[in-house]
Amino acid sequence: MTETAPTAVQVGDLHVEVRGDGPPVLLIHGNSGDLHYFDHNVPALERHFRVAAMDCRGQGRSARGDGPLTIRRMADDAADVIRTLQIDDEPFDVVGFSDGANVAMTLAVHHPELVRRLVLNSGNITRQGMHMSLRVQLRFADELLQRKRQHGVLPVVRHEHELMRLMLDQPGITTEQLAGITAPTLVMAGSKDLIRREHTRLIAKLIPGAQLRIIVDGTHFVMRDMPGVANAVVDDFLRAGAAPVDGVRILDR
Known part of the structure; x- marks a missing residue:
């Protein structure tokens, strides 16, 4: 399967790459x-x-910009990307991974008209959604970075700390907001996930019909x-509205 060359698009501070048609x-x-x-x-999706x-704000080739760095702001960024790339106001399918899933959930809550279908891969609505071992690692790293910041560190360390705090402080999505999501949703994770x-x-239960x-x-x-399995699940859901259970190794539903 050959991947085509991307078309780069700049949306404000954000770097976006576009491939395929459909x-x-x-x-x-x-x-x-x-x-x-x-x-x-x-390559599988662009068929x-x-x-x-997109490179989210302050990551990849997207600028940090001024003001707070929050999941809500990244969701508004995603809304700007969709509006910039829209043809005839067509809503987008949105696939988010980890914090990107949290951005996608927040996008669906605050900009529902922009989302057709939603794929949430390993998102969480509270820090308690993460396994204890990960929460301990994040707390230890937070304390270390706070000490470094007190001694005057390079901006790159401050930015690293800022991004890490997103996992400890965000996304702040309520169960009521999840229950209000109207886009058909696939909730996907690995059996050995950090979530x-x-x-x-719980997320799948709260979103109607997920x-x-x-x-x-x-x-x-x-x-x-595991792109072979994951691509089959995501592609079938986006194209037909039903994620497969046959021909892929699914633990449960």
Whole structure:
């Protein structure tokens, strides 16, 4: 499968790359990543979709800009990307990974008219949704970075701390807001995810009509590391509205 060369689009401070033709899909990467997280997914998606992948604010080739760095602001950024790339006001399918899933949820809450279908890969609505081991690591890193900042560190360290705090302080999505999401939704995670399975199930339960797929042996990075399985699940959901259960290794629904 050959990936075509992207068309680069600048939307304000944001770097976006667009490939393919067809119904539009927006890909939103996770914390401290960039659009290349989806390099193994884009070739499959662009066979049927016009795929836009964005570098979130302050990450990849997108500028930090002024003002607060929050999940809500990144969701508003995603809304700007969609409005810039829209043809005839057509809503986008949105695929978000990790913090990108949290951005996608927030986008669906505050800009529902822009979202046709929603894929949430390993998102969380509270820090308690993460396994305890990850929360301990983040708290330790937070304390270390706070001490470094007290001694006057380079801006890059301050920015690293700012991004990490998104995982501890954000996204702040309420259960009531999840219950108000109207876009057909697929909630997907790996069986060995960093997000607690009970939390993933809760998100799927709260969003009306959401489909749940847990991929056997998948980690938090299942879309990157198991693209064959993940692409089949996502592609079928976006094209037909139903994620497959046959022919892929699904633990439960």
